[in-house]
Amino acid sequence: MSTTRRKFLEFLGKGSVFAAFLAQIAAAGRALLPNVLYEPPKRFKIKRPDEYAQGFTFDAERRLFVVRQESTFHVISAVCTHLGCTVQWRGEEFDCPCHGSRFRPDGNVIGGPAPRPLAWYEVVQAPDGRLEVDTSTPVAQGFSLTVKKATA
């Protein structure tokens, strides 16, 4: 009886030391997953509506296309859905330089390895008149914004 108890206590003692050891390894691993990111915000303002020409405008800094048809705007991601290269607008379609994916003007896949259409993002007009884009979550295709006073 006493040997069983001794063994049990020994198990508890060695086990707890070993568990503490494992927990420290887990803690070291967890430290590698950042809690705070110093990355550019996913929601940001771009230019005023009247600063965009008709058609497709590439925003290099944000890696997206602002598409203007009269006074209606929508925003399509320039990040290829295959492996993340920046697609280029070639007048009739988007083409990707890395693996040859091709997309229609609405972002749907024509050919190449891309598994999904290019993402569409929410675009609204901020109180100061500039357009504001939210890239944190894609929206349904066809999401657009019609502004009142877009001239030029």
Added chain:
Amino acid sequence: MREQLLRLWERLSWTWAPRSEREAGEAIVQNLWLHWFPAKIARRSMSWNYSFYLGVASASLFLILTVTGFLLMLFYVPATGQAYGDMKDLQFAVSFGWWLRNQHRWAAHGMVLVVYLHMARVFFTGAYRGQRFLNWIIGVVLLLATLLLSFTGYLLPWDQLALWAVTVGTNIAREGPVVGETIRYLLLGGTEIGQNALLRFYVLHVFILPVAVWILFGYHMWRVRKDGGLAAIETLRLGRRAEPKPVPTTKSYSLFGLTRGATVQVLSSTDMEEQDQGFSSPELTRRIALVFLLVFNITLLLSLLSNAPLEEAANPALTPNPAKAPWYFLWLQELVASTTVSIGSYRISGGLIGGIVVPGILLGVLGVWPLFDRSPQSCEGVWFARERRWQNITFAAITVVIVLLIAVGLGVRGPYWRLYWPGQPWPQMPRGL
């Protein structure tokens, strides 16, 4: 005084020209660096045209990489704003900085090639059977580590090649089922490629992976010894086993009576005729030194002939067109570009199939292959044994497919990854925005 210094020197080094057998043996046994060799080695194991010294060449290249790598670290800060400028400094401002970088680059490319050839040699000679299976697995891990070192290495200049390689590489990781997203987050230290990502790849490249390779390399060598030396002598051994006379299991450590009785059990290569063997020092040590010098000078020659490339500074807005991976990853680029499949309305990305599944299967098959090799033991350590013909053809065929895919990527891929035949002009592409 002079006597003592000489003795000290003998302790630290060894004699290249032993005057007696005892001296030749002691050179091996008393030296830290040489003690993993047996005192005597079968001449067949040391022959040039059995192993082509590809393992020695790999190790030589890795030594060059370690030394030039340490020196390069003194001129490089892993900061996104500075890394690219440091490359330019190495090229134009540091005396022989171009040489350091070129040597490092050519040795790295050479190592990918030579490690693969080394593996091919081991495969074609069937030198992975039985006890050697463990060392084969370690070899496969070393091949993988070599590729990871190359990948993490060409990220550091933070040029266009670097940026788009991290982009594609970490997006392939993201395609991994369940844990993919977390692994990408872990690798990048965030959701976007930036300072955290550069620092993490830097630490992987200059510490974690090289240390792992050095440890595995040491273990790889030790296992060669434990497994009875190169498989080249297995046929000799097999012939002797057919004779009634018992084969001694161990000799090498007790060869000169330095230790007696039951020592570490080592399959000895000394259970053969005297004339079939030579002393490791100097016969093997000389050859190793020669291979090292040869390798060093080949990389030097390449460094003089060709500069390590440096593309334009990293620019997330503009992907180079076409954006090609280094040659040893081009076959993977071909695979990820062409293996997206549709099942009904569901599409599985080539990033998953060509980037994870296919290479994973290849690596797995490579690892367990020796378990399914049912050829007779007489094939062990024999180049292109007839009984292993179909295995060798399979290995060669896979190699040829990989080489062809690389050739397609190098030769006929143009802007937007379309096919352009050699000589066919590429359309003019905007280089800026």
